[in-house]
Amino acid sequence: MKKLYTFIATLICLIFGSRSTAQVVAVDDAPISANIQTNYVIYNSDGSIFSVLQNDTNNGAPILPQSATVSVISGNNANISVNPTTGQVSVTTGLQSGTYTLTYQVCMNNGGACDTATVTITTCSIAAPTATLVAPTCETPPFAELGNLPSGNWTLLVDPYPFWTNDGNYTVTGNGNSHTLNLDPNVYQYRIRVLDATGCMSSYVEVSPPFNQLITSETQPTYFDANSDGIVNVGDTILCNITIQNLSECDLTNVMGEYNVIIFPAVNIPAGQSVTVTGIYQITAQDILNGTASDWEAVTGTSPLGNVYTKAFFTLLLPISSGFHFYAFADINGNGMHENDEPLVPYGTFVYEQNNASAVEVQSYTGEFNLFETNIANTYDVHFVPGATCANGFTSTFVYNDISINPGEITNHAFPLSPSDCADVGVFLYGNNAVPGFQSY
Structure with a gap:
């Protein structure tokens, strides 16, 4: 039982001559309370079932695991165990159906206050189907x-x-x-x-249902120069001849690419047969820089039993282009070298002149630009202008003059920028009057 002690204190302020009173209520610790608990229909399975502490209290608050110790003082059963720390009850598969009563004691770890209660467990057992x-x-x-x-x-x-x-x-x-x-x-x-x-x-x-919806694929890639300029460009294609084989006993319908990495028309494949389709893959700038195009397409289809799935892989060495790979980066350590932790500077313009002719501006949202060339006699002057979000039109003084290609190679040219030259984000704060629902400082 909790006991209340009430005190009336008079507080006198000599400076201001005012007087006030305050009522102070002190509450002593209530004893620990373990409560009777009944659990019906506990299934005969090994594992934690419930906790005897789930309706026990200390000072009116739930008893937290690890804060008390639980022990069984009567009704011990070899197939029923109570965790002394958490109060979790476990029933093993060896327990016969019936009703079992345990008396347990719970004691708080910090003060030794204890109480006892009973828990009734009714178990049942039916065979698996x-x-x-x-x-x-x-x-x-x-x-x-x-x-x-x-x-x-x-x-x-x-x-x-x-x-x-x-x-x-x-x-x-x-x-x-x-x-x-x-x-x-x-x-x-x-x-x-x-x-x-x-x-x-x-x-x-x-x-375990058997999986008998077998489908396989094999891909033969071939490079195709889409604009016949003799250079591997972004937008050139790889023609992928994909042979899809249906190894199941069911006809397959609507067999097609799922992600459109390789684009090809949907086909139907009778049971035990194969079909060859021609798909198109678009070459990317990264493929050109790698010198290799390598990717895959998810191939899906439908059978009377459900969906089928396989992957069409391909890898193809590209005819090496000649040209330049330009990129601008934040030179954080100021050494002029592009390190792994130094990000590219997006939203800028690469400006180049071929053979001192009129300047050509190429906007870049990635901080990179590829320029392809086949004639070794052509020379280029190139510089980089950060965008409006980078230092309000700051122009780098770093310029490449009279550079030319190395035949059969794409050469890298970097534009290092000082972090002070590129401020990506600006934050402006303005004062405002207090608005209902918001705090004002």
């Missing part, structure tokens, strides 16, 4: 013939793989000793349990 898998055909999906179901009404708890919680991803209700359960052929495995009319739950039985 039996399952006979019937494999799919091209006309019918797989299903499981379930038997050994309890008498009366029951509920099937069905969990498809992956098994996150095992709490019944979906349920099926019925009665009788058997049931036909339709399965999804795209699911790797199922766990199935049964709950009887009293709420007693069985352990699970596993069912």
Whole structure:
């Protein structure tokens, strides 16, 4: 029981001659309270079931795990254990169905206050259902013939793989000793349990539908110079001849690329046959810098049993272009070298002159620019102008003069910028009157 002690204190301020009173209430510690608890229908499975501390209190507040010690003082059972730190009760599979009562004591670790209570546990046990898998055909999906179901009404708890919680991803209700359960052929495995009319739950039985929707692919890539200029440019293509083979016993329809990395028309493939389609891949600037185009496309299709999936890979060495790769970066350490932790400077303009002719401006939103050339006699002057968000029109004094290509090579040319030259973000703060709902400082 909590006890209240009330004091009336008079506070006198000699300076101002004012007087006020305050009431102070002191509360002593209430004793620890362990409360009777009854849990019905504990399933015979090894694992934590509940905590005896879940309705116990100390000073009216819940008892936190680790702050008290729990011990069983009567009703010990080899198949029922109570964690002395957390109060969690575990029931093992060896426990027979029935009702069991335990008396436990809980003591606070910091002061030794203790109390006792009883917990009543009612356990049940029903056998897991039996399952006979019937494999799919091209006309019918797989299903499981379930038997050994309890008498009366029951509920099937069905969990498809992956098994996150095992709490019944979906349920099926019925009665009788058997049931036909339709399965999804795209699911790797199922766990199935049964709950009887009293709420007693069985352990699970596993069912694994066979995966017989086999599809493979092989790709032969060929470079295609789209504008016939003899240079590998962005926008040139790779023609991919993709041979897709249907190894299943079912016809496949609407076989197509999922991500449009390689673009090709949808096709149908009869059972046991193969089809070759021509797909188009667009060459990127990074492919040119790498000297190699390498990627893949997800190939999907539909069979009577569900979806099929494979990957079409390709790798192709590109005819090496000649030209320049220009890039601007924040030279944080001031050494003029581009380090891994120094970012590129976006939103700027690369300006070049070929053979001292009129200047050409190329806006870049990435801080990079590729210029391709085939004639070794042509020379270039190039500089970089940061955009409006970089130092309000600051022009770098770093200029490349009279550079020319190395045949069959793309050469790198960097524009180092001091961080003071490039201020990406500006923040302006203005005072304002207080607005309802917001604090004003």
